[in-house]
Amino acid sequence: MSRAGSIVPEPIARQPWAMLIPLLLLVLFGAAVLYSAAGGSMQPFASSHLIRFSVFLVMASIIASLPREFVKFMTYPAYIGVLLLLIAVEVIGQVGGGSQRWIDFGFMVLQPSELMKPVIVIVLARFYASLPVGLITDWRAILIPGALIAVPMAFVLLQPDLGTSLAIAFGGAVVMLLAGLPMRWFIGGGILAAIAAPLAFFFGLQDYQQRRVMTLFDPESDPLGAGYHIAQSKIAIGSGGIVGKGFNNGSQSHLQYLPEPHTDFVFATMAEEWGLIGGIFVIGIFAIILRWGTRVALTSRDRFSSLVAAGMVATIFFYIAVNLMMVMGMAPVVGIPLPFMSHGGSSMMTNMICIGALMMVNRWNRNAPRGGLEN
């Protein structure tokens, strides 16, 4: 496994550097962009971004070291725990007289819906891993996971947080797809969704959410309202050109034309100053990370590991794709940050849990006996 005599000590050499180094570069690059977004200052964004990353990297290493049996054992209790937290958010919100997404524990503010994203992946992987092989085409194979997804989704929608509930659904759906459910169920589900979407749009969405969706099709209709964000973001990206306006020279972000230049629209902030080259760099690093994650999933020897890994990749991918489509004017403004670059503790935590889980599976893969076919 390790070559004796190497200069690099074994515990360091076995870390997945192919993923970690690009990730580190991306986080540092993100910090540079945040430094610029703060008007050329480490405070308040860049320094806390780096501190959070360091803290969550430790957390990811701890996750990576968890044994498989322990994870399997803890899966359902964790799911129930997070669900209780979601209910607690709703209750506190009701009592406090107004919707909220947070629980303040004093030492930290927790957004339970974020935790649910990786947890739903693991719980579904656990379910399908323990489901007898023959039952995969059975109705139970979809009904129970459907319920497992639907319950937390419902609570998150109540908050209301469309973006996160879609992320939960997406992670769950990808695990179900990869678990081998019959394809026709997905096709049927797609048709159902196509019918349900307009209904959900007109009856399910809040007024401001409806407007955001509508603006996507006609951004100029409301240049100072919902369309303003998209228009300014496109201006920032488009005006950056190939090489950008130069570090710390972005007028769109520095003069506050760009909304949320440090969170949801951090990619636009970056693109304005670093241009297409910076954009390709960011997208390229995401590709490297996701490709590594996908490889981890494919090289897994057992069903649970591979489903966990693939679900985590899907969860990270969902963040990236929706955020980038949003800032480039291809998706409505839903408030999903860009992993590893946006300033924000919750998304950093979620994404580092995913990374941690991938590293964990990667470690299992290395340690697993070659023919391990346990489930």
Add this chain to the structure above:
Amino acid sequence: MAKHRRNQPIVSASTLKNTFDRRSMVVGSIQGGIGVLLAARMGYLAIAENEKYRLESESNRVNLTLIPPRRGWILDRNGAPLASNRADFRVDLIPDRLVDADTTIDEIGALLSLSPARIADVKQKVAAVSGFQPVEVASGLDYEQFAALSVRLPDMQGVMPQRGFSRFYPTGPSVGHLIGYVGPANAEEYDEEERNPLLITPGYKIGKDGLEKQFEQELRGEPGARRVEVTASGRIIRDLDTREDIQGEPVRLTIDGPLQDYAARRIGLESGSVVVMDCATGDLLCMASMPSFDPNSFSDGIGSVEYAMLREDARIPLRNKVLKGLYPPGSTVKPMHCMAFLKAGIAPDEAITCAGGRRIGNRFFNCWSNHGRVDMAKAIYQSCDSYFYHFAQLIGFDKVAEMAKLTGMGEEFPLPVTSQFYGTVPNADWKRNKFDRDWEPFDTVNASIGQGYYLASPLQLAVSSARLATGRHVMPRLTMDATPKGFDQVDFPDDHVRYVRQAMSDVVNGPGTAGRGRLPFEDIKMAGKTGTAQVVSLSVSDGRSGPWKYRDHGLFTFFAPFDNPRYAGAVVIEHGGGSGAAYPIARDVMTFMFDPAKGLEKLNALEKQWGGTAQQRLDNKYARYAAERGEAVVAAPRRDEDIFDQVEAEARVAAQQSEEIAEDFVAPREEATPFGAPTPLPNQTIGPAAPTASPTTPAGTP
């Protein structure tokens, strides 16, 4: 496969693993595809649409603000400024950007210690204007106030303190009516100028009245521009570059600034106007109209308290009386009527007998006195009415009216003024058109002494005086770049002119009706003609006492020196109680003209009695008024135009006041304080046909 009815493969761990691998590849490919799509989209934005977005980003970042051009100065004939600019600090509000208008205005008011009335005005204006129009809160701030406000700026959206220039009128009220004033453009003016962005630039003012309005395009100049980097909320980060403004052209008037100021102040507590012209060029040297407003205080709009004070003043400080005051000219038309008689072939020594009046047709019409034998000269210097009754009737009033029009009565002069009233020279056709009634002998009688339907403005009286004095068809001019006109047109033969000059000199310097009008110079003599115009019938008022608005107007036309006229003019004092109110003013104005020190000495003495200069009195009055009534005033009409339209409409109505008594013979009044006037017969006999309008002849004249 065929044995499975529903085409269902046998599911095993290895098929699931295959499915997983296959589907993972598909999902991965889709993810990769989306990644490529995103990169392509970004490339499209950054390369294909780069130019478009670069422009949009620049137009976001860079804000072009106009720098209001400094307005051209208005100069007097000697190049002294009547309207200039002075650098000051000012504060404007952009109503659109205010978050909480009332709170912000209150805060600014407290910072700058504005009066409650001013704060109320600003609130009202902010509520009324449309969003783009800046509203001036205060100008002429000192540096400390300006700095205090600038420090608080980040908390106050929509408040714009800036350095700029504001219009300054050194002589204030003296030039109010003549020059007008400036103010921010209103919505209509903005639309009229095709939404010129200059008009809504904070601090930019356009001419609102008088010459400021008339010469707007010349005075305006070219705005400068400042390119600044701004944030999305409009805060200025830094200057990029600046183009200086180009100051507007100066306008040089024929007005003599010191004379204008002197005349305006000399009017004193009276309400009236003084016009002085140069006989050699037609230059208008002075067009004073008082009481007036202070154009300096109008530039940020007319405040409610100020407006209420000006509106309630019966002397109508908002009306330019030189151009828009119409008065029956009274006896001032007599020298001019004599010109008509001379032209019709009446010899100057042809005399009549005044028996305290004269029978015209079958009716006896009173004269203001009993003059006995009267020839033309005596008719002028003693202002005998009977003479004019007789000869006007003899040659027919149409000929007289023709002469009146020749000398400028009823004429609209080609002057750069926003509007002028041209009055009435009545004749048979005019009366038929207007009232559908025939011309009666008493109409001739009334008109022959400048009463009845006759109406003239002080400007017309001054022009008429200049034309009589020179014999030429003098045209008035107001700007130095206009060419003098009319001097090649001879209106009157020299011998006629000399005769009338001498008779008019005798009015002042001889046994005439204006003995106290003599100039305090040995070698300069002023010629003139008094006039007293009644506005109501004798049954209402005796013209000298009682309610102010029923008193007679006092008029005086003059020129000097009498034998070689250099200056001609007219003084009209509204409801002055007779010509005695007018000619002392003309005397002092002419004194000032020839010897300023002597003139000022007289004025200073008078102003001590009156309680200060016109400016000081106006300021005091405002302070008193604001203290008494400040809280309870009615808001001013929102548009300045409405205010002045209203004033003009009222001026037209006021001008008709004297028409009401023209329905019958207007018994003439005593001419003021003549020296050596003949003693009139006591209790002058009553005209048989005019018992109600008969004069209670003045008990005696000094």
